[in-house]
Amino acid sequence: MLILLFAVALGSWHAAAAEYDDCDANFIAFVGASAYQFSPYAPGPLGTVRLYSVLSYQRAAALGERGDVRWKLEIRSPQGSIVREAEGAGRLEESGQVLAEFLWDGKDQQGRIVPEGIYTYTFRAYFLADSHGKRFEKLEELASAPMVEEAMASTDEVVVNYTLPDTVAQQIRVSALATNCEVQQNVPLEAGFPYNFYYGSTHSHSNFSDGGQPTTNCSSGNAYGSGTFNPAAVFDFARYSAGLDYWVVNEHNHLINDSV
Structure with a gap:
């Protein structure tokens, strides 16, 4: 009887530890950029833009699932055609987050400077839990696996503007840096709870x-x-x-x- 009660209590403890908010629990690709517009002709870092995505899977973190994440970035022209692609990989651990990032220099896949205009970028990501006991070396193999989970993809825009003054470009970077939040920056008020309350x-x-x-x-x-x-x-x-x-x-x- 004591063993049974202990088992029930232990099961209840695990259920409580695995609580999470359903609204934010799915595998999601949040996107951002170091600037909303840039000129590839600008000097130094101003001539590039950092595109990134926070791949967040809070349900997996709450349930203790770990696994491989592979991501793909697609940059499309104003007409909708893909001009640049990039891929990467990471590990989803206890934080439930993986950071994907790419430094775009305004060039297409063939190394040519793209025309001015509004370009869209999309991060796609796939997660495979270690519990499935399988590993895939290529993104295409992972994406087509029946047990894989695909993130809800997000799309945003970045403007290629060759007449952008360097002083304005620098101001844009400072403003974007002040409002970017890629990871939780404050210690949680409650240990083990990955959110804070702000009043x-x-x-x-x-x-x-x-x-x-x-x-x-x-x-x-x-x-x-x-x-x-x-x-x-x-x-x-x-x-x-x-x-x-x-x-x-x-x-x-x-x-x-x-x-x-």
Whole structure:
């Protein structure tokens, strides 16, 4: 009886440890780039663009599955034809993520500079769990295997612009770097849980319209421009007093012109 109870308890523990969010549990290829436009004629790193994909499979990580991942990148012209392809491989381990990346220099498969225009890029990825006991050396073999799992592919755009000034190109890189998040950057609040909670608001107003009122003077309606606090003061309050992670100030646009 004790052995049976122990087995049931152990099974329950494993079930709890394997919990995951179904909304994000599938094999997914999230894509990104170091810049949304670039010129292959630009000097140094500005003449290339880094295309990458975070291959995420949280269900496999939660269930303790490990395995091989192979990926393929397709870059298509404005007319839809493939101009460049690249392949790679990786291992899906306990993090449930594999980073795929390719540095594109604006050349096609034959080494020729491509014309200006909007190009699309797509990462396709395939996962084969070690539990199947099989290994495939070629992507084509893995992709056609009956037990393989294909990622939900994502597509994005990158612009080839030969008139892009170097100063603007550099600013684009800095802006993109500030908003890129390829891997989790903060320690989870709860050990073993691969997500964090961030606290804030996506709806508030400052004295640029009808907000920015002291809490003692807050009511359901205030005259526009009558508030005490501008957007900078609102952000300071959110960051230093309220202890929030983010805060969005969005004004009533029909009030802005007359409020300041």
